[in-house]
Amino acid sequence: MRLHPRKQRHAVAQSSLAAYDGSAGVLVDTNVWVDCMHSTSPWHRWALDQLQACSQRCPLHVNLIIYAELLMPGTDVRAVDAMLDVYDTQRSAIPWSAASLAAAAFGVYRRGGGLKNKPLPDFFIGAHAAVANFSVLTRDPKPYRNCFARLALVAP
Numbered sequence: 001m002r003l004h005p006r007k008q009r010h011a012v013a014q015s016s017l018a019a020y021d022g023s024a025g026v027l028v029d030t031n032v033w034v035d036c037m038h039s040t041s042p043w044h045r046w047a048l049d050q051l052q053a054c055s056q057r058c059p060l061h062v063n064l065i066i067y068a069e070l071l072m073p074g075t076d077v078r079a080v081d082a083m084l085d086v087y088d089t090q091r092s093a094i095p096w097s098a099a100s101l102a103a104a105a106f107g108v109y110r111r112g113g114g115l116k117n118k119p120l121p122d123f124f125i126g127a128h129a130a131v132a133n134f135s136v137l138t139r140d141p142k143p144y145r146n147c148f149a150r151l152a153l154v155a156p
Contacts, residue, residue, distance in 0.1 A: 022135035022152025025059040027128060028089065029138035030069040030121075033062075037083065043139050043156075050154060051087055054137055061092040063128050065121045094128045101127035105147035112146070126151055 028051065035047035054060060062070075062084060070080050084091075105126060106119040122143040129136045130151055136144055141155035 020130055020133055020150060022129070022133060023058070024133035025061050025090070025135075026054045026057075026137050026154065027061045027063065027092075027125065027132070027134040028054075028066070029125065029136060029140070030066050031139045032137050033066070033070055033080075033083065035139060037079075046156065047139070050137055054154060055087040060087050060089040060137075061132075061134060062089055063092050063094050063125065065094070065124050067091065069121065092128075092132065094124060095131050098124065098127035098131045101130055108147045123147065 031043075032047045032050065035041040035043040036051060038044060041047070051060070067080075071077060102119050102123040105123040106114075109116070109120075109123070120143070126136065126144050126148040128134070130148055135152040135154055137154040138144065139156060141153045144151050144153055
């Protein structure tokens with residue numbers, strides 16, 4: 001029996017999360033790194049404290065999307081790399097299996113009234129965390145909670 005493509009995506013998404021507990025490491029969202037870089041951010045101290053605490057418990061990770069968001073025009077690549085290296089942050093590839101979960105999350109977003117026509121970076125970041133068994137360190141948990149209810153978050 002063949003599943004309808006939408007049901008097939010949902011089935012893949014559910015099986016991807018069957019053993020999920022967020023214990024393999026922490027995927028650090030862009031906003032935490034930005035707060036870490038800018039001492040004038042009201043979240044600066046929180047970001048530094050969370051990066052330190054999480055890095056002492058398990059490996060920290062960034063993916064290509066997070067890294068690209070950090071490298072906005074004018075950003076010094078060496079400074080970003082040095083900051084990531086302070087916490088021994090691993091550069092982790094997004095597994096292909098995250099694509100179906102990101103698509104399913106985008107479907108949830110659209111059915112909930114979301115207006116964007118293409119999946120947002122948070123969908124890929126959340127899906128990456130889910131299939132790699134990572135928690136997510138973020139200052140903005142709402143997008144993850146809305147589409148990835150089981151995702152383990154470290155957030156204010």
